[in-house]
Amino acid sequence: MWRYITKRILVAIPVLIGISIVAFFLIRLVPGDTITALLGANYNPEQAAVLRTEYGLDRPLVVQYFIWITNVFKGDLGQSFFTNQGVLTSIIERLPVTFELMIMSFLYSVFIAIPLGALASLKKNSLLDYTASFLGLLGVSIPNFWLGTIFILVFSLFLGWFPSGGFVSFFENPILNLRYMAMPSIALGASVGAVVMRMTRSSMLEVLKQDYIEMARAKGVTQKMLIISHALKNALIPVITVLGIQMGYLLGGSVIIEKIFSLPGVGRLTLQSITNRDYILMQGCILFVAFGFVTINLLVDIIYAVINPQIRY
Amino acid sequence: MKEFWYRFYKNKLAFAGLVILLVFLIMALFAPLLAPYDPYQMNPGVMLNAPSSDHLFGTDQFGRDILSRIIYGSRISFKVGIISVGISLFIGVSMGIVAGYYGGILDNIISRIMDVMFSFPQIFLALVIMAVLGTSSTNLMIAIGLVYIPIFGRIARGSVLSIKDSLYIEAAKSIGVDNLVIMLRHILPNIMAPIIVQTTLSFGFAIRAEAALSFLGLGVEADVPSWGIMLNQGKDWMEMAWWNAVFPGLSATLAILSFNILGDGLRDALDPRLRNDID
Numbered sequence: 004m005w006r007y008i009t010k011r012i013l014v015a016i017p018v019l020i021g022i023s024i025v026a027f028f029l030i031r032l033v034p035g036d037t038i039t040a041l042l043g044a045n046y047n048p049e050q051a052a053v054l055r056t057e058y059g060l061d062r063p064l065v066v067q068y069f070i071w072i073t074n075v076f077k078g079d080l081g082q083s084f085f086t087n088q089g090v091l092t093s094i095i096e097r098l099p100v101t102f103e104l105m106i107m108s109f110l111y112s113v114f115i116a117i118p119l120g121a122l123a124s125l126k127k128n129s130l131l132d133y134t135a136s137f138l139g140l141l142g143v144s145i146p147n148f149w150l151g152t153i154f155i156l157v158f159s160l161f162l163g164w165f166p167s168g169g170f171v172s173f174f175e176n177p178i179l180n181l182r183y184m185a186m187p188s189i190a191l192g193a194s195v196g197a198v199v200m201r202m203t204r205s206s207m208l209e210v211l212k213q214d215y216i217e218m219a220r221a222k223g224v225t226q227k228m229l230i231i232s233h234a235l236k237n238a239l240i241p242v243i244t245v246l247g248i249q250m251g252y253l254l255g256g257s258v259i260i261e262k263i264f265s266l267p268g269v270g271r272l273t274l275q276s277i278t279n280r281d282y283i284l285m286q287g288c289i290l291f292v293a294f295g296f297v298t299i300n301l302l303v304d305i306i307y308a309v310i311n312p313q314i315r316y
Numbered sequence: 317m318k319e320f321w322y323r324f325y326k327n328k329l330a331f332a333g334l335v336i337l338l339v340f341l342i343m344a345l346f347a348p349l350l351a352p353y354d355p356y357q358m359n360p361g362v363m364l365n366a367p368s369s370d371h372l373f374g375t376d377q378f379g380r381d382i383l384s385r386i387i388y389g390s391r392i393s394f395k396v397g398i399i400s401v402g403i404s405l406f407i408g409v410s411m412g413i414v415a416g417y418y419g420g421i422l423d424n425i426i427s428r429i430m431d432v433m434f435s436f437p438q439i440f441l442a443l444v445i446m447a448v449l450g451t452s453s454t455n456l457m458i459a460i461g462l463v464y465i466p467i468f469g470r471i472a473r474g475s476v477l478s479i480k481d482s483l484y485i486e487a488a489k490s491i492g493v494d495n496l497v498i499m500l501r502h503i504l505p506n507i508m509a510p511i512i513v514q515t516t517l518s519f520g521f522a523i524r525a526e527a528a529l530s531f532l533g534l535g536v537e538a539d540v541p542s543w544g545i546m547l548n549q550g551k552d553w554m555e556m557a558w559w560n561a562v563f564p565g566l567s568a569t570l571a572i573l574s575f576n577i578l579g580d581g582l583r584d585a586l587d588p589r590l591r592n593d594i595d
Binding site for chain 2 (some may be wrong): 017018021022024025029030032033140141143144145146148149152153155156160251252254255256258259262263273274277285289292293296297300
């Protein structure tokens, strides 16, 4: 087991190096450079030269990369050109919002999608199955930014049940926090829930056909026991992989959802960095999001190896 | 082939997907004939008018006909879809076949590049590429195309690995057939099934990505009647004019839905082993 985990971590290292190279050099592809963007209309060559020297931008790119990556290892992602705040500090400040959004979307998906998928498979070709399949198809097709917009239109503007945007910390006012987070998390989690529901349904159908299920049935195992202990437990193994992948997509989707619902999370910070052409902050956000994505995938692989006895080390 | 058509025809949902898709395709192809108004024509006299017999989907804040803009919007979606999926299909499949066929260090390098590209959430990567390249339709197609390369790469590589030790490949090699010919004539046709399915599904992803990036103001130019742009502008007026936010999004959803159900249907018809929903 430990050998597998070590191997998996070692495989992630070149990927992380690749990510850092992409994050660093992608920003360098921007026409002009960060100083041109920073000075904007006030651009003058003398001041630009001074700033380039100050930020080390006059040195060879490879040298710049190594300076940057050494600082990253020390936990220093640089400073925002616009706010002068440390990039890591800005990200950490915003992280709880994105994290809560992801966790809530994840919980909605798990607690609604898995039971719905399992029920649909047990009542194959029933009205429930057709409804679940339709919802699944709709869920994977409906763009989350439109779903979010419709939620605001119906539940905020017409019915007035939920606020259309903003954020209050959970520790400050839990009830208000949940009211603020309800619509964004459902809008973000809908597609993930749909994927998970479809996967649970097809995986359950596959498992229900297996001989050991017939055997358990023949031995007189109760229906409830059969479904929970024998069928669902095994059917959930591929679902966990899908859930892991989808967690990463929640991270990507949060950029749009945070913008629509004015949530002060990492996604909106990334968008702000793009709008302001704040390249140091943008670079930090890219590195952070990709790092988060790789970490989630790594954890999923490890969990998968732990729960799936078929995986050999 | 006959069996494929039979299986596909029997799948009512997939067939419905094809019909919806054809409707959008006709809209895109014949937009100038079908659109009741000029999509760019502003008309201060009918600003934010509700759906009526004159304007079936109502008008926007500049008095432009929403239905006409949606019809023209299908052109943008399809254009972005075709070109961006074309980019990812061509580059991804080429890289995947080369990696799978030659193996060794080449496979290692290509696979690690794919791994790195896979390490970014797709929409996030497209967003960053757009930020770097700048807002324009061409850049948008490049950004979306680049993002989906690794999906095609992995599928092609996996499929090649499963067939490259087949007898017919060995036979072709043993009589000295050129590697390029083997890859194009013997491998490519035999790995087409999963690639066709992925291409169909990717059209849906591309349409969604285009709408999402345009919605964020990082997609096509602001004056282009794209569904994402319409939704972005329409959401600011939706308290007074809900139709501005509803119809463009509905169009995007229907188009994506049609590709998704068509993709599912093709998967079932082309290779029952790949079925997503087991009946």
